[in-house]
Amino acid sequence: MTRKEFIDKGVMMGMGLPFLSSMLLTACGKQHSIFPKFQTDFSGKVIVIGAGAAGMAAGYLLKKQGVDFEIIEAASIYGGRIKKVDDFVDFPLDIGAEWIHTDPKIFTDIIGDTNVNANIGTMVYDPQTIQTYKNGRLKSHNYLKGFYSEWKFKNTTWFDFFEQYIVPEIANNMILNKPITQIDYSTDKVRLKTASEEEYQADKVLVTVPIKILQKQLIEFEPPLPKPRKEAINHVYAGDGIKIFIEFKERFYPDILSFGNIFSALKREEKFVYDAAFKKSTDKHILGLFAINEQAAAYTKLNAEEAIIDKFLGELDEIFEGKATENYVKHLIQNWSSEPYIQGAYSYSFKESQFDVVEKLKEPIAAKIFFAGEALSIENQATVHGACESAYSQVAAMLENS
Ligand SMILES: Cc1cc2nc3c(=O)[nH]c(=O)nc-3n(C[C@H](O)[C@H](O)[C@H](O)COP(=O)(O)OP(=O)(O)OC[C@H]3O[C@@H](n4cnc5c(N)ncnc54)[C@H](O)[C@@H]3O)c2cc1C
Incomplete structure (x- = not known):
């Protein structure tokens, strides 16, 4: 079950x-493994938008696969809805995700290496x-x-887990303080524009921003997203x-x-x-x-x-x-x-069947734009490990079919 x-x-x-x-x-x-094992011949560049759990996990897998990538994050810190505060009390406080809603074996699984005993x-x-x-x-x-x-x-905290085991692999590929405002996939390459008009270019893009950001259309897609995709985005309720x-x-x-x-x-x-x-x-x-x-x-x-x-x-x-x-x-x-x-907060309920909505959200656009994040996990929706699981499966889909 x-x-x-x-x-x-x-x-x-x-x-x-x-x-x-x-x-x-x-x-x-x-408790099946979420870390995918596959081989890829992909030699292009990937940009991951967002450095929350999904974005960081995606970068980690791209690094392990030897793929050229960057993670572009809007905020001045990475972590997204994983956030810790060290100076409120004499132990670190998780002020976003706080519980581990699954077996702690998940840490070894996220790391993807059974030789590493995630001592967290x-x-x-x-x-x-x-x-x-x-x-x-x-x-x-x-x-x-x-x-x-x-x-x-x-x-420790969720943030500490990422800090200790994931961030060292991706720290040099993360760019902070760059809110993406436009994703142009009208040509062969995907061109990204930031709020301060800088441009980035990639062969494939993984969008991991919260569903609310997509619902509020804070990122413009060129050409606009197909209607069924927009509907699927709006069929997720996040309060x-x-x-x-x-x-x-x-x-x-x-x-x-x-x-x-x-x-x-x-x-x-x-x-x-x-x-x-x-x-x-x-x-x-x-x-x-x-x-x-x-x-x-x-x-x-x-x-x-x-x-x-x-x-x-x-x-x-x-x-x-x-x-x-x-x-x-x-x-x-x-x-x-x-x-x-x-x-x-996070995805909570769905106007149509969750399975149908998520399957629609997971479909790549023009074989170049992929989506991941907590809302796209069916079994572990609204959790940190669900965000990682979604990122791993979407990166695998992106690279395996290239
Ligand atoms: C109050 C609360 C309590 C929770 N408690 C738990 C818990 O106990 N256990 C648990 O497992 N989960 C919990 N969760 C859920 C968990 O935090 C999330 O499911 C998970 O962290 C989401 O990861 P994500 O990568 O999908 O999204 P996020 O962490 O939101 O990452 C998305 C990133 O995209 C960035 N971004 C947004 N717009 C742009 C843009 N235009 N350009 C570039 N970057 C952009 C954001 O800044 C963010 O860093 C909780 C969440 C909340 C809010």
Whole structure:
């Protein structure tokens, strides 16, 4: 059974997504390798647009295949929705992707070399105190603790994994601060234009920007993308996204708290509060908020940082009888919707069958323009390893057929 089938079954059975243990998934699912092994005669140049998980993984595979490539990134840093902060607390915080939603063997698999033991320091994430808040009532559900466990990083982050194992291979091929604004594939070569009118040229291009960037048409295609492709892009729903971290003097919250009925609230995993210092080597009390879609929009639409933190503290005060304001030390807000080159959380649902939409998104255009990223993974959509898997399969498709 694939992860997707398992989740669909779980949802049908009314189980919450976080309660689908990754360990269970691994036990009952196939963990097939995502790193492709193939040979290519391709001797041209590839440009990868975007240096998130998909773009970096793509560059890594191109390097291993000895292909000439560049990764062009709009932002001043690489990582995309993988981002860490070192100076908020005494352990590194993942302020984008934070959980490892699969078996940690995935690290060796992303590296593509069984001789490399990716020593990245993971830990089992198995919250022991589980609460819900609904209609003014705080309820404990600790009896569920045996049903949910995944993995997290102990003293490292998703960013550290890429930094240690992927970036050294691609660092010399990455160009930052260059937002691509136009992809012209009307001639033999693909010509790219940046916001500051610089031009780059390649034989093939892999586009790994977030689906929201394509939906908002922040990159112009020349000739325009075919209508079915535009429709497929717009058939993906990706909403807002925000994470908030607050340091408190005392801990007054459980390991994880969800909103609404325990099963229905967690089913779609749109908002929860959690102990971000759970099992970390620290004495600090750090609470995290994860919110996407409408739940995130309730904060992101306020824009001003003060308004956002006031709203969240107010909510915590209501749940925990004023203890939030009483114990507040400092906060950190990562508003993914206001990041100019991300513009939201991640692909969440599809207007048509996910399989059909993704198959359409994966089709190369004029055998020159390829697409990859989290939204293009069927089995591991909306995850870091899904973004890598999509990049690997699209690079393989690009080079194998050349
Ligand atoms: C709040 C939140 C929590 C999450 N939690 C988890 C989790 O716990 N575990 C997990 O596995 N996943 C999680 N995810 C999802 C995960 O972060 C993503 O699926 C993954 O990182 C996406 O990688 P990507 O390469 O597809 O896209 P991105 O990381 O978005 O990379 C795309 C890159 O393209 C760049 N770009 C955009 N426009 C242009 C342009 N015009 N020119 C050049 N470059 C451009 C962007 O700057 C970006 O660097 C979370 C995501 C969010 C937002």
